[in-house]
Amino acid sequence: MKVYFAAPMFAKSDLIYNSYLVEKIREKYPELIIYMPQENGAINDKTAFADSKMIALADTEKVEESQLMIALLDGITIDNGVASEIGVAYAHRIPVLGLYTDSRQQGADNQQKLDALSTVAENQFHYLNLYTAGLVKLNGQIYSSEEDLLNGVDDFVNNERSFNE
Template sequence: MKKIYFASPLFSDMERLYNEMVVAKIRETYPEFDLFVPQEQMGINDKNAYADAKTIAKYDTDALLNSQLVIAVLDGTSIDVGVATEIGVAYQAGIPIVGLYTDSRQQGATNQKKLDALQELAESQFSYINLYTVGLIKMNGIIVDNLEDLIQEIA
């Protein structure tokens, strides 16, 4: 059975609900895959309870290293630090990574007004994503910009 690790921020309602929607679509499409979702691991992620840093790190890293694929949600003001760490561990272990980056500011890359605005201080119309982390993904995987492409890449 193919094991997939789902790396995503998980601390706000918005993040958790988005994760639930994405995970439900993956499970609906690939019921034969075993999907590890950290936010579902209440033994270590119940924020009303307590798990120390080493317990969390060991639990999630063991699950990640036992996976054949990592899905990494890259959306947000910046890539979530936990997700970036998981990407680094997956890269080092040689586990393929599919990054999901849906930021709509990437649209219009040929719009001349948006390109001209890059010459003005603080007027970029595009989002920024950490290039080191992106490079790790691209050296051992792919980045997609929508859920449909993510579903296809999982296969």
């Protein structure tokens, strides 16, 4: 089964985390063929040249070949490239498992945090673009921990199920 790993990849911390998480998935599921764009030197060696069309064609081809996408949704906003890749996956009915670990999700039952929502500039929670989140949820799941994500991958791989059935 081919898996597309969609994640931000421009800060060193992104590159390290992406490699760490993909390695965990590869160790647990050696049968999966995971495409991680940062490993594609032909388009992502930042000391070399690749124009926008080269990048779009290469990554879109890999999304379209996949049976599953894993997408990292963390950040100030969802990474633009990740959001685009999610859109391509949705258009091709490729299930997406999203990982959203932002700690500001915690405390959803804290009444003080809920009350603060009515005060200007006191939102205690992080906003995730609802359109992009909706595309994931229409044909997949969003998880808040690596453990839950790995369980989701396990469920998908072992049941080969579609999330929109």
